[in-house]
Amino acid sequence: MVFLFPTLSLRAQNDDPSILRDPTGYKLRPGDRIKVSVLGESDCNIEATIKNDESLRLAYIGELTFSKMNISQAERHVAQEYRRQKIFRDPKVSVTIIKYVERFVFLSGSVNKQGPYAFPPEAEAMNIVQVIARAGGFTDIASKTKVKVTRTFYDEFGKIKNSKTYEVDVEALSSGSVAEGEYKTFMIYPGDHIFVKERLV
DSSP states (O other): OOOOOOTTOEETTTTTTTTHHHHHHHOOOOOOEEEEEEOOOOOOOOOEOOOTTSSEETTTEEEOOOTTOOHHHHHHHHHHHHHHHHHHHOOOOOEEEOOOOOEEEEEEESSSSOOEEEOOOOOOOEEHHHHHHHHOBTTTHHHHHHEEEEEEETTTTOOEEEEEEEOOHHHHHHHOOOOOTTTTEEEEEEEEEEEEEBBBO
16 A cells, blocks of 8 residues: 655644644545445446455446546546446436445553554544554553654555654653644644654652
């Protein structure tokens, strides 16, 4: 799966500022299972999983790509293709997500629940404080001031370009006592690995 930084137009929305959402709506992803229906045309109704190339095979029109489309865009895209191929004059298309693909961040070290943590489907990124809290929190002997976050970057073909490790003072972020020049917040993206070492006692 390809993980890239979202563009700067992505921002926190509505009631939870700890979650970064796409303001234009959830985009269909490879691995999402969706249902496509055409009103009055039951033979065109399908339920299938979007392939790795972001395509899906539809009745009568074959493979169709849903790259970076939200639900409304996908519905218009399918309807337009049925019209373009002169199959239906004015199709009423409905697209429903049956099951979201799971995307994970990985936690290890001094956290209460090591292993993968599944992102909420709508999240593009999440504040590191909330990720650790939702995944069980720190252990009593965790070093909260130097949490390591390793992020791998991929190219458009899904090949690894490089990786980078960040050191994050999660304790300061939690209390709001961040020093000048330090991160005011730190967002975690799917595929990131969070490592929390034990503090020296």
